Amino acid sequence: MHLGGAGAEFGAGAGGGDEGQPERGLLPAPGVQGEGLGEEFLDLCAAVGAALGVGLGVLRGATVTLFERDGVAWQRYTGRTFLVAAGSLVVMAGFGFLAGRFGLAPDARPVQLSIGVGFLGEALAVGCRVLVAGLPFAPERRDLNLPLGTDRIRR
Template identity: 30%
Template sequence: MNLAMIALVVLLVGYLLVRRMTGQLMEARRMLVLPAILTVIGLASLNSATLSATAIGFLLLGCIVGIGFGLVRGYTVRITERDGTAWMRYSIASVGLWIAAIAARVLLISVESAIDPTAASAAGQATMMAVGIGFLAESVVVLYRAMHSDATIVWRADKSGGHTVSPTLADMHNRVRGGGSKIR
């Protein structure tokens, strides 16, 4: 992974951390699309010609670790209601899990490099993919938890303070809370 990619990952993660630590409107589009973009960029950065079986194994391990931390972190996010809409905010545990995830990633890189430096380097190109997948797993858990509240889950917020609600998301929210027809 080159220096520019490392800087980009640090900036994106830092941006998301600050926003989520200060509290923000739970905007489903932003919660799902940005991590998906990070994942696709990470996937696109892979050079399939240099991916050995060991590199693919390291890559999968990194993604599994990212998903695991994301799922657990999703349960530590505080969900509140403001003016009828769902808001989210990182707790101390959320930040602690980020620190643990970074430490685990550093340890994983060290172990992978000791086993096979070439494969570790190839798998390291997909760090952004692992980060994106971790954020996506977190977002899915947070949205799932918010579905059990009475607060409106916003799809997109506009600059004027208005909100767009996704009919599909609103229908899922209604079904989870017990209204409407059940999913079979």
């Protein structure tokens, strides 16, 4: 996609494509009908990617082992957690492939969004499980200037 400065022709074959043919971009080039994707499709892909990321994150969070150590909740990934994480990568790659088959440009695929909301989904699942189990969360550090390894609050 050509994103030149003032006076540049947007989507007019400047990227080495066929002369006079519009480039395939995120949105239709001005005056070109049906060549790009509408904003509704981009929003739908972002929403589906986000929902898929949260759902896979919740699934990953359900496989984490929770336990109490030093009076607070701790978590540990299990073999199943890593299997779910690998499966999530496969599912998200498949989603990216399908989005590309429907014409979504690689730069517009919500990969980073789905990764971020995946961690959000995992945190929500683990946090809910900690609350249901009645385990206490670790307190915040009171002195951020302490050397590493000495951040535990002594009672």
